[in-house]
Amino acid sequence: MKVDYIIVGLGLAGLAFSKELEKNNKSFIVFENNSQNSSIVAGGVYNPVILKRFTPVWEAKNQLEIAIPFYSELEDQFKKKYNYSLDIFRIFKSIEEQNNWFIATDHQQLSEYMIPKIENSKIKGIISNYGYGKLINTGWVDTKNLLEDYRNYLSINKKLLQEDFQYTTFNIQENSIIYNSITCSKIVFCEGFGIKQNPYFNYLPMQEAKGELIIIHAPNLNVNALIKAAVFVLPLGDNYYKIGATFNWNHKTSIPTDEGKNELKEKLDTFINVPYKIVEQLAGIRPTVKDRRPLLGTHPNYPNLAVLNGLGTRGVMIAPTAAKQLYNYLENKIEINNEYSILRFLKN
Ligand SMILES: Cc1cc2nc3c(=O)[nH]c(=O)nc-3n(C[C@H](O)[C@H](O)[C@H](O)COP(=O)(O)OP(=O)(O)OC[C@H]3O[C@@H](n4cnc5c(N)ncnc54)[C@H](O)[C@@H]3O)c2cc1C
Structure with a gap:
């Protein structure tokens, strides 16, 4: 051949x-x-804002200009949906974070994604004592x-x-x-x-960054945005949510661990107050460079x-x-x- x-x-x-x-x-x-x-x-999430520091992701706007039509072409090719637009709600931990959000929304590269407002409406099942900031023009691809x-x-x-x-x-x-x-x-x-x-x-210089995720079923959680607090909560439909992800720089296999599951559960429990059941656990290694x-x-x-x-x-x-x-x-x-x-x- x-x-x-x-x-x-x-x-x-x-x-x-x-x-x-x-x-x-x-x-x-x-x-x-x-x-x-x-x-x-x-997780398949695309988001041009670093949610820890509220700074722009390297080259994100240019990359998205190529990525969005790329996934659309695949949707046309297979007559299926893979790219889902989804707002992100970044839960604040403090007044300081609220202030940092406001300052960042002025940034020219961030203003088309970050809404300059502190959202205070309650999300059923989510603890958000300091409110949250909303990001738009974000989403996820069902990879x-x-x-x-x-x-x-x-x-x-x-x-x-x-x-x-x-x-x-x-x-x-x-x-x-x-x-x-x-x-x-x-x-x-x-x-x-x-x-x-x-x-x-x-x-x-590849530096392995193992990541673990869990999928939960939470019948009383009714969320239509990606929630980002200690971990992310990505709605998959029918009250199923993907929760992630951990970062482990030492493990070299894609095998899920109890350590990963417990870490995700502990972090999730800091901001979710409805019952849920873990239905699946996943792991993989991100190919990360120094x-x-x-x-x-x-x-x-x-x-x-x-x-x-x-x-x-x-x-x-x-x-x-x-x-x-x-x-x-x-x-x-x-x-x-x-x-x-x-x-x-x-x-x-
Ligand atoms: C837990 C977790 C969450 C993530 N969340 C996100 C997210 O929300 N958004 C995002 O953009 N990215 C996310 N990522 C990162 C993203 O998954 C990676 O950037 C991307 O998948 C890397 O793609 P890749 O094709 O380079 O590598 P891989 O997906 O690892 O693909 C490499 C392929 O090569 C094959 N292969 C390797 N060696 C051989 C060989 N000798 N012969 C034949 N086949 C071989 C492997 O089987 C594999 O299929 C996440 C990663 C993890 C682990």
Whole structure:
């Protein structure tokens, strides 16, 4: 089989790069071994405001301008909804936070998202003694359903190999790469935290950030916004809510733990006063980079091996922009924006 590209990994990064190839009529085959599940368990939330400090998220506006049409195209392709607009209610802990909110709403990059008002109306089931601030033009993408549908689509079209990509199997020649019976021009590695196993790119400074979530059923909670207090409460419909997420910098597996569950429960209990039942627990590893920027580029010695990784905590917003930049670099020689490029990390 002869293809233009092999893609390794079908999380948000692999999906975004595959779409870029489809749009440009390039042929490809994707390897996916289900070793990581960050994109599948993710909250899927997109929000251009850092909710701890009320500061702008890096490049968020530019990224959203590409991301929103990207998810719309997928909705058109599969005739399904994946992108749900959803306001965010940020519960305040103190008068100081209320003041900081007001100051931040004046910021030019934040004013289209943050409403300059302290909301005091009670939300049934939620404790909000200092009120809350409302964010608009935010939402979430149902990444699990989207990826399931996209995997099925690739599988039907014989573009998906559900197997391990073996790093020792391929042979790099000047203008092509041979992997068993497949000949391609380039390989793009999109393995998330799986990059640690990749001998060509594991020199890049990936810092694993395990995240755990629980799904609860709370029949008396009737919330139609994302609530953000000690943890987030994301309404999934029918009184089911996704609660998350933890940050653990030491665990290296995607296995849910009692420690994670207890932490989420303790934090949730600080601001929710209705009964609920935990129905599911999920975990994944966010592919996070020391400087919290993505990893795009080609190997210093093998220009036909490329990487698309480092989406960190914001894969939903970053993936479509990152895929576009990498594609334009590989095919049209347009330089990658410095902050996205792996050139900032020299290989020893
Ligand atoms: C708990 C949690 C909550 C999150 N919440 C949000 C959120 O609300 N909003 C947001 O934007 N982001 C969120 N994220 C972050 C987001 O999930 C990531 O930024 C994004 O999923 C990373 O996508 P990726 O494709 O780079 O990696 P992954 O999703 O890890 O995908 C990599 C893929 O490569 C495959 N793979 C790896 N090695 C191989 C190999 N050798 N052969 C074949 N296949 C291979 C893996 O199986 C996997 O499917 C969250 C993450 C977690 C863990």
